Amino acid sequence: MEGAVGQIGITVEPAGMAKYLGDWAGDYRGDALVVLRPGSVGEVQALMRLCGELGLGVIPQGGNTGLVSGAIDSKGGGLVVVSLERLNSIRQIDKDNFTLRADAGCVLQTIKDACEAQDYLFPLALGAQGSCQIGGNAASNAGGVNVLRHGMARDLILGLEVVLANGELWNGFSGLRKNNSGYDLKQLFIGSEGTLGVITGVEVKLFPKPARVETAYLGLASFEAAVTLFNRARRDCSDLISAFEIIGSECIELARLIDPGMAAPVSAPVQVLVELSSGPGIDLNGLLAGFLTDAMEKGLLIDAVLAASNAQARSFWAIREGLVEGQAKRGYHVRTDLSVRISDIPALIENASRFVANDHPGWIALAYGHAGDGNIHFNVLPPMHLAVADARTRGSEITAGLYEIAVGLGGSISAEHGIGRSRAREFWSGLSPAHRRMVAALKNALDPKGLMNPGCLLPSTETFP
């Protein structure tokens, strides 16, 4: 293999391989025949050709921060892990075109910082941004906290450069906003989780860096009220909303058990963190204050606190982030990433809460998420003192039940985290025959030898029709 990637690109020692074989959350451990770290697009092509000749499966890997075992093979499949981390240059920022072109291995935070230094915004924002890579963001169609305003990674990507399964290079870079020229091939690779090719470069849209940001923390009577409030906010705040995070008060109570200093600025069954952002010419504070006054008068709000300083705004976000950390400190728990129509959020939370209360008494249901996207993380914590093995067994049942509730509402079991290996079976079995046939046909069309990330997304090559 040395010929293809150069001495420096090969890491075979077990110690060196470890960081590429364990996932960020510590949920999965994997194995690999070898970890290759190519230093150029040509090396990626060469190693793909070599793997094709040898019949070796390949896992493209970015920052390895995924949550669904998309870049970790724990089944001992003898796969080749290809880390893109050495391809890490920003190739171009086109200021008048509001675009940036970068190697796949660029860390998201590096891209965000480079944009900010020039007064631009690259809006993709997620917890792992300090280590995830833009190529992985494209391959997994990353979501995060800014989806409401700027969409998923898919919505931000104008072009891709991809090494195909046979080693051919597809130069799909583009800075064009409009290009109606046949099938939009990049769409296939975005969100394909490495199963169709190795993304080596990404071209994305940039935005003006917002000059003003206003944040408020709200108390509401119900999830229904939150849906109504969101509708009003879209209208009255002219789609300048950059976050509309919903938090069930149970989440706060749990977080307080772990960190007694945690305190929400309002007391209400349902809490909302709303953020607006805009350019310099708008009285954003007045806009948000006027909206909240009006909503209060209409009875949509129980309470509202408009942040008077950046420090107070940060304290609101600390609540939203702290409740996730609080759950993590409880150890194993059921984590979901469901999405439904925004109008179905109340039904989802009600049905799921009833299911947990009735069928799994003692377990603690928590609901929070990106309400403006219909994306709810409905998580369930085991009773204290339950043995972990027992909790995991019961947790699988609970997960299955929650998936059924979401799908019953026409929702998704994977709003943003993807399918990977950990959800491949549920994903595949939930597809209609027509859908399954198309997925398999596309996979076979672009990766006829089944070399690309075997076992990810599609449960295994054997199940193809």
Add this chain to the structure above:
Amino acid sequence: MEGAVGQIGITVEPAGMAKYLGDWAGDYRGDALVVLRPGSVGEVQALMRLCGELGLGVIPQGGNTGLVSGAIDSKGGGLVVVSLERLNSIRQIDKDNFTLRADAGCVLQTIKDACEAQDYLFPLALGAQGSCQIGGNAASNAGGVNVLRHGMARDLILGLEVVLANGELWNGFSGLRKNNSGYDLKQLFIGSEGTLGVITGVEVKLFPKPARVETAYLGLASFEAAVTLFNRARRDCSDLISAFEIIGSECIELARLIDPGMAAPVSAPVQVLVELSSGPGIDLNGLLAGFLTDAMEKGLLIDAVLAASNAQARSFWAIREGLVEGQAKRGYHVRTDLSVRISDIPALIENASRFVANDHPGWIALAYGHAGDGNIHFNVLPPMHLAVADARTRGSEITAGLYEIAVGLGGSISAEHGIGRSRAREFWSGLSPAHRRMVAALKNALDPKGLMNPGCLLPSTETFP
């Protein structure tokens, strides 16, 4: 065929068929074995199965308003035209989810009106909106005047329902904003111009109807100044820009020859129509006025008129629309639909103008377009009194030269109109081998018998690898 679609769905008389066989602009005349007008999705499935058995090619047809002969077969291929016009119900408006689900045959204007009646906006807007259909908008990834703010049809579509080439129904309806569950199949059908399946239903995003709109007509010294102004406008107007139309002064002079009443409110080599829109809580007039004052002080503007009334705003738009009509009145002329990076707009127009002046003296070059999208309609009018046949021959040369200039800048020969049959050869020959191989593989994967819109997009089935 009557069994499959029912008596009422069949139109075989030549008179009845005429409207389905000629295009809107009068550029193309076609032929068909038969025109079928199914009345249900089940009938679409039945006729696809029947055509598969008989080996008959199928052209799915919406409002037949395309400009590239995508739904017109003028080669006597003995194809079956399937008009979706009888599938024309709006199936659902979900107000809190900001979504609408409709049959493919719904006329775009009908959808826009239904939304407006409920205080919502469906932002897709184009000249043909009174007769084009939402299914055709999806199949052709329609653009229009609102792309700058809300994107192409692709960006507005959340889900599709498609009858596949083998007659299977794929229910890809979705009202979800986030759904990271494997390949995003709808992306393949959007913009595929009927070559992969028959779209029978579409689910789209809605927006709040804007409460405020402000319009201004600006005079600038150059196209470079327009690019700089656009950059400033994005920043200072907080991405509330809903149109940024650029017009070379030659366009106005030509339009005045045809309609002496036509007069631009400014006198400058380059003119810009800018429009902002927002919700009720923003002082949009103050925002635009402040931006224009600042731009004037910075020397970016020669002149500016901020519309003082709706009537004046409409008069600005009448100039933009009138120049297109003015060109049409001159009869045959070279029409292009080029796109480049926004930063390359000045180079495109300069190179193209020099090419016409040097190589085709006497021809009149006109540049205008959606500058905020990098989409320039660079049109060229023949000298007066040149015979039409001679003009067409020379026009083909000019078109080829303009395509070369756009492609040389990394641009597209089809920003929004699509490929159809009229650009299939240029499109195909301009693709890299890797790109061509993927397009053919996808076509073969989803339409192995080559039944779907033969000759459109892909030049002919014989050229597949």
